[in-house]
Amino acid sequence: MVDEGKGYLTVLYNIGLIIVLSVSLGMLIEKILSLVSPVQANTPGNDTKRISKQ
Amino acid sequence: MITFSMIPNMECSLFLLIFLSLATGTISGFAGVGGGFIMTPALIIMGFPAPLAVGTGVLWVMGNSIIGTLRHRHLGNVDFKLGLIMIVFMMAGMEIGIRALSAATQAGMAETAVLCVTICALLFVGGSMFWESTRSKKKSNRDVDTGNKQTGLLVSLVSRIHIPPMMYFSRSGIRVSIWMLMVVGLVAGILAGFIGVGGGFIIVPALVYIFGVPSYISVGTSLFQIIFPAIFGAARHTLEGNIVIFAAFIMILGSSIGIYFGAQLTRILQDISMKYVLVSTIFVAILGSCLKIAAVLIEPEPAWIQSVMMIITYGGLAVIFLLIISLFTAAIRHRKGKPVPVFLQSFIKDD
Numbered sequence: 001m002v003d004e005g006k007g008y009l010t011v012l013y014n015i016g017l018i019i020v021l022s023v024s025l026g027m028l029i030e031k032i033l034s035l036v037s038p039v040q041a042n043t044p045g046n047d048t049k050r051i052s053k054q
Numbered sequence: 055m056i057t058f059s060m061i062p063n064m065e066c067s068l069f070l071l072i073f074l075s076l077a078t079g080t081i082s083g084f085a086g087v088g089g090g091f092i093m094t095p096a097l098i099i100m101g102f103p104a105p106l107a108v109g110t111g112v113l114w115v116m117g118n119s120i121i122g123t124l125r126h127r128h129l130g131n132v133d134f135k136l137g138l139i140m141i142v143f144m145m146a147g148m149e150i151g152i153r154a155l156s157a158a159t160q161a162g163m164a165e166t167a168v169l170c171v172t173i174c175a176l177l178f179v180g181g182s183m184f185w186e187s188t189r190s191k192k193k194s195n196r197d198v199d200t201g202n203k204q205t206g207l208l209v210s211l212v213s214r215i216h217i218p219p220m221m222y223f224s225r226s227g228i229r230v231s232i233w234m235l236m237v238v239g240l241v242a243g244i245l246a247g248f249i250g251v252g253g254g255f256i257i258v259p260a261l262v263y264i265f266g267v268p269s270y271i272s273v274g275t276s277l278f279q280i281i282f283p284a285i286f287g288a289a290r291h292t293l294e295g296n297i298v299i300f301a302a303f304i305m306i307l308g309s310s311i312g313i314y315f316g317a318q319l320t321r322i323l324q325d326i327s328m329k330y331v332l333v334s335t336i337f338v339a340i341l342g343s344c345l346k347i348a349a350v351l352i353e354p355e356p357a358w359i360q361s362v363m364m365i366i367t368y369g370g371l372a373v374i375f376l377l378i379i380s381l382f383t384a385a386i387r388h389r390k391g392k393p394v395p396v397f398l399q400s401f402i403k404d405d
Contacts, residue, residue: 011292014113014299015285018306022117025310026124033314 058298064101071100071301072308075114077375079309083122083316084323084378085332086273087254088115088280091339092371093305099364102298109288109296110305115252116284117306118313119277125317126274133225133271136261137278139232140239144253147243148283155248169347172249173340179259180336186263187329209266226267226275238264252280252287255336262329269325274317319378322385327401331378338370 055065074096082089090111097107126132158167217231238260246253254276261272291297320328345363349355384398394402 007293011289014292014297015116015288017299018113018117018288018302019120021303021306022120022310023124025306026121029121029310029314030124030128 058300060298066100071304075305075308076312077371079118079312080316080378081335081374082118083313084319085328085335086258086276088119088252090115090252095342095367099367105296106298109291110298110302112284112287112291113297113302114305116288118309119280119284121310122277122313125314126277131270131274132278133223133275136223136226137275139235141279141282143236143239144243147240148247151244151247165350168249169343172343175245176336176340180333183259183329184333187326208264212264226271228265228267230265252283254280258332269328270320273320319382322403323381324401324403327381331374334374341366
């Protein structure tokens with residue numbers, strides 16, 4: 001019972017750690033990219049275009 | 055060189071691990087595949103025991119798909135409604151696939167059955183994609199002057215099926231019967247569950263060639279869908295003790311840059327280049343599976359198989375990565391108004 005509980009805690013720890021790491025990394029790079037060059041989203045029939053900094 | 059406490063007798067190069075995850079992340083972000091079918095054999099070749107390579111690979115795919123989904127969401131490449139509906143059917147199909155695998159295991163033919171189904175599925179998907187891509191490339195060259203909009207045979211057939219309830223997906227710009235989504239989701243799920251993969255290389259071609267979803271939306275939606283089976287797989291492998299968390303950590307750091315680079319490329323390269331990259335990745339996986347089946351059938355296993363497997367895994371990965379870098383370089387040159395070889399021009403989006 002104790003081992004089973006420890007197993008589930010490890011699952012939560014591993015998956016939680018990787019989710020937090022991925023989301024943080026994703027948001028960090030997103031922030032860096034938005035500072036460097038903001039872009040418009042891809043939409044069907046309308047290809048993306050870089051917004052030139054005024 | 056680094057060592058992991060779970061694998062005391064193994065040393066691996068930190069540089070190689072980061073390069074491997076960077077290259078696989080780039081392919082994943084560009085082609086919409088999880089990348090587990092490249093990463094797992096690569097980790098085994100590096101010296102990871104097979105169960106730890108599979109478990110760590112699954113955990114890496116989970117993180118990779120989350121980062122990819124975030125980036126593609128920002129680019130407007132994820133159809134969440136389509137993804138959620140497909141994932142329901144896919145998870146149901148995966149359960150059937152996993153039960154079929156258990157039955158094959160009890161019959162003592164799991165390994166051969168999995169490899170045969172993998173090779174057949176990859177050959178069918180890769181072959182039909184290659185044939186269709188070549189055909190549509192020739193057709194698009196012809197239709198440039200006439201302004202014809204090209205639609206695939208399967209897409210036009212599926213769009214004629216109007217069995218209610220019909221659903222409209224505004225992001226993808228398609229209207230399809232939910233029954234068609236169910237059939238495709240179940241088949242993709244059964245295959246993914248039986249083979250033991252996330253299903254990216256089945257879902258991307260299915261969305262593009264059956265429903266007519268634009269390639270860049272298929273890539274983002276596929277990465278979003280992969281998150282769910284990857285979380286399930288990672289939980290199962292953690293309970294089995296198959297995870298090297300520190301290795302997964304390093305791999306995610308490496309692939310985060312690659313996946314962003316790959317996702318950005320969907321903005322400057324045409325759909326056709328994604329299709330060719332996906333086809334190349336599928337053919338590398340076919341070669342790897344053929345070698346594995348040879349290793350199972352030939353007793354005792356010849357020593358050369360491991361060397362050839364290493365060449366195919368790392369060589370194939372390097373070739374595909376170089377192909378992407380070449381397309382990227384050509385696109386940048388094209389944007390700057392510099393000359394680009396004529397055969398590469400159809401792979402690049404105009405400004």
